[in-house]
Amino acid sequence: NYRKGADALIKAYCQAFKNSDDVSLVLVCRKKRISGPASGVKDEVEKEISKLHSKDTPHILRVTKEIHEFQLADLYRSCNCFVLPTRGEGYGLPFLESGLCGLPSIGTKVSAVQDILKEDESILLDIDRLSKVPDNSTGCYFWDGQIMADLTSKDFINRLSEGMRHMVKNYSNYVEKNIIFRKRISESFSSSNIFN
Numbered sequence: 001n002y003r004k005g006a007d008a009l010i011k012a013y014c015q016a017f018k019n020s021d022d023v024s025l026v027l028v029c030r031k032k033r034i035s036g037p038a039s040g041v042k043d044e045v046e047k048e049i050s051k052l053h054s055k056d057t058p059h060i061l062r063v064t065k066e067i068h069e070f071q072l073a074d075l076y077r078s079c080n081c082f083v084l085p086t087r088g089e090g091y092g093l094p095f096l097e098s099g100l101c102g103l104p105s106i107g108t109k110v111s112a113v114q115d116i117l118k119e120d121e122s123i124l125l126d127i128d129r130l131s132k133v134p135d136n137s138t139g140c141y142f143w144d145g146q147i148m149a150d151l152t153s154k155d156f157i158n159r160l161s162e163g164m165r166h167m168v169k170n171y172s173n174y175v176e177k178n179i180i181f182r183k184r185i186s187e188s189f190s191s192s193n194i195f196n
Helices: 006-016 038-052 069-077 093-100 154-169 171-188
Strands: 024-028 059-063 082-084 105-108 123-125 129-132 147-150
Touching: 006 024, 006 038, 006 154, 069 093, 082 093, 093 105, 093 171, 105 154, 123 154, 154 171
Parallel strands: 024 059, 082 105, 105 123
Antiparallel strands: 129 147
């Protein structure tokens, strides 16, 4: 949905890569329409993909079937990198899950993401500004009117695009950094540390 920054991700990915590049963007979105404000967000993702689509558009795979919790590790492990240009996270669980599955991460310097990702272990992107969330844009009424990262500027899209290209070019280096990240996750986010 809006909070997860799919709009920025699609724009930056299509700017970063061409059809001839050996890359694929895997978007996990439900095909089934849901009612309420979030249903428009699914349409926006489709609109963004079709707006940027051309013969030179890099490969985009949209996973529309429901992914159950027990299937998440397999999904993560089928990829090489986890990219979530989020506008805000309460905890940032997807970064921990993907990190434990061996994926280097690209995220935004906002909210809980800054507590989980470190610049020497991943790619953390500066945001341009914080702004008020438009009403009925997130699918969750309690986020309407909250302050979140605004990821719409050309500068942010350029940073995200360059971050993805940098990850591809220096992939083995980031895989090594992920080993440090996994160790830190195991030590810092273990149940014994969290519940003490």
